[in-house]
Amino acid sequence: MAEAAGQRHYGGHSTEQRRLARRERLIEAATRVYGEVGYRNATVKAVCEAAGLTERYFYESFANSEALLIAAFDVVSHRLIDCLEAIRKDHAGSTDERGHAVLRAYYQALKDDPVGAQLFVVEIARVGPAVDEVGAALLREFGELLSRSLAPEANAKLKSTELVRAGAVGAMIQIAKAWIRSGYARSVDAVAADALKICRVLAE
Amino acid sequence: MAEAAGQRHYGGHSTEQRRLARRERLIEAATRVYGEVGYRNATVKAVCEAAGLTERYFYESFANSEALLIAAFDVVSHRLIDCLEAIRKDHAGSTDERGHAVLRAYYQALKDDPVGAQLFVVEIARVGPAVDEVGAALLREFGELLSRSLAPEANAKLKSTELVRAGAVGAMIQIAKAWIRSGYARSVDAVAADALKICRVLAE
């Protein structure tokens, strides 16, 4: 019984490589579909079609549609965080300028990718407790990033309390929601400046 | 054909009075059920049972379950706003003290009524575009209330921009979420003080 087999290369890729490729295609399609029609209206079928795959491959990589949402959210948000972190690290100016640069990059990213923004800012809140955990953890990361951006000394211990940081992140996101709702009426710089007014509290 | 009739008093109440009474029972039951199991998991059936009514009476007063959520949200939130507005109006101290008093009342209310808080703070975001409109309008009211509370002159023109007010409200709510998630770990005063740090931006 040749069992350990089950391995065959297709298109030059192993079974696992093919599975991961399909997984990525699903995640990519999911961010698009969720951002467009909303998570609650998106069916598994629709996501699979958008990915050019059938439902069978969905259940190959994800237990259910919530798991896919979490995965997609994770990918999108960490891509964003990494980008902001790079900006923070490389910025040479004053803390205030640095804070503005990071916030500006955040809002610019939302404007550049409205679909991802919709997913990141709006849809994620729509799901349920399981996702709230993921979301809360991410917001903490965001808060720490903001705090580092605005703290006078880069490596100093974080000064503000957890709740204040949470508040700053909440403000940032609520501003994003209002801005998105307005159809991106004001300029990125103006929005970032307003957000900075609030986030300066982290510098004290 | 005696048609204009259809009116008969039961228990000393007219048809319309009875209908309104049922409507209120449904709203009251809905705040409870939605707050407990979450809007998405709450079925029409469950709400009706909690109200001691059958589904028929649900559709007598509401087109669908979203309409009930909106109605419930409206009742709960305006009850809260009215309360905060009264505190703001009657407060004699400095603007800073007044701001603290209003915020304190807000968080105290959430702590006193965890079920309503869950509905007000968390569940409302879970629904969909139609409700977002209602939510956004209410958040604006909240922002104006906050702005009035913290503005040096009571009747002065609102100074901060719409986005900054939105941010302040977002911060207030995000702080509430984090606080609720922590199981109300810190004292109401401490939470209000943290929120005030951020909301002071409205006073400038």
Place this chain on the structure above:
DNA sequence: TAATTCTGACAATAGCGCATGTCAAAAGAA
């Protein structure tokens, strides 16, 4: 070429919840 593994299209099942309909019994009116 022959055998095996992988793939995509589609069918079938099962479950859930909304919305509406039926019906007998209770409550008031005449």
Place this chain on the structure above:
DNA sequence: TTCTTTTGACATGCGCTATTGTCAGAATTA
């Protein structure tokens, strides 16, 4: 009392979606 309105319990239809299963054909290996 007799008739009408209202009520509550229950049932039914309907649509929608997740999830599993089937199967023939394409791709790859030996």
